[in-house]
Amino acid sequence: MAPQLRPAEPDRLSRDALFSMLRNERRREVINYLRDREGPVDLRELSEHVAAIENDCAPDEVTYKQRKRVQTALYQMHLPKLADRDIVDYDRRAGRVALADGAEACLAYLDAVTDRERGDWWRRYLVVAAAVTVPVALAAAGVPPFAAVPGLGYAVLASGLFAAVSVAQALDER
Structure with a gap:
């Protein structure tokens, strides 16, 4: 009897890779923010939200320098990593970000640890x-x-x- 080949399963994040992605607070905040939105959000809006959390202020109180520092890090490092793992859809040219199908694996872990109250x-x-x-x-x-x-x-x-x-x-x- 010839061995049967199984179709390859799509690459899923290993638990270690998932925890590595979620280890960074900015990436967790990105996922949490996007899960509450219907569609893609602008990178500037997302950066302002994350900067507000990091600086413990309202989004409209975030300074240009605070927002720009977060936006640069998201643009250069965090969003590409999340996009590579299919956690977010990231259109670099348009500056738009949305949750991707791979984000589903993250949500249970985020629910367990991010309740601010x-x-x-x-x-x-x-x-x-x-x-x-x-x-x-x-x-x-x-x-x-x-x-x-x-x-x-x-x-x-x-x-x-x-x-x-x-x-x-x-x-x-x-």
Whole structure:
């Protein structure tokens, strides 16, 4: 019996190659931005968006220098790499970028790690810690009415606040 040849499968990204592509924050932001758009976007618009994230400001507050720095990196390095792996369709001449079929493999990984709201939970825990530390410090210094509350009262308050924030985080991340 002669061996049967299977048709070659199209090149798919290995997991290592995919992680290599997603290792760079700019490339992740490009994919996230494009997934929310119906069609191709202008390179300038995309660069402005990424620059706004990197500089923690609104897109209309991005300076020319900030946008140009990002645009140059996207144009020369990131978009060609993503296009080579069929993650984006990149028309260099027209300066237009859109998601390609290969982007589908990236989306599950991006969904798992890029939820910005989840990254802010440390701030909530810090507020709770401050809300407990200040009254305890005032009580230790003997400042009324804080000194009148027993230590157990502050322990119950701290435990309750941290439990409430933990439950809120667990519900949010479901």
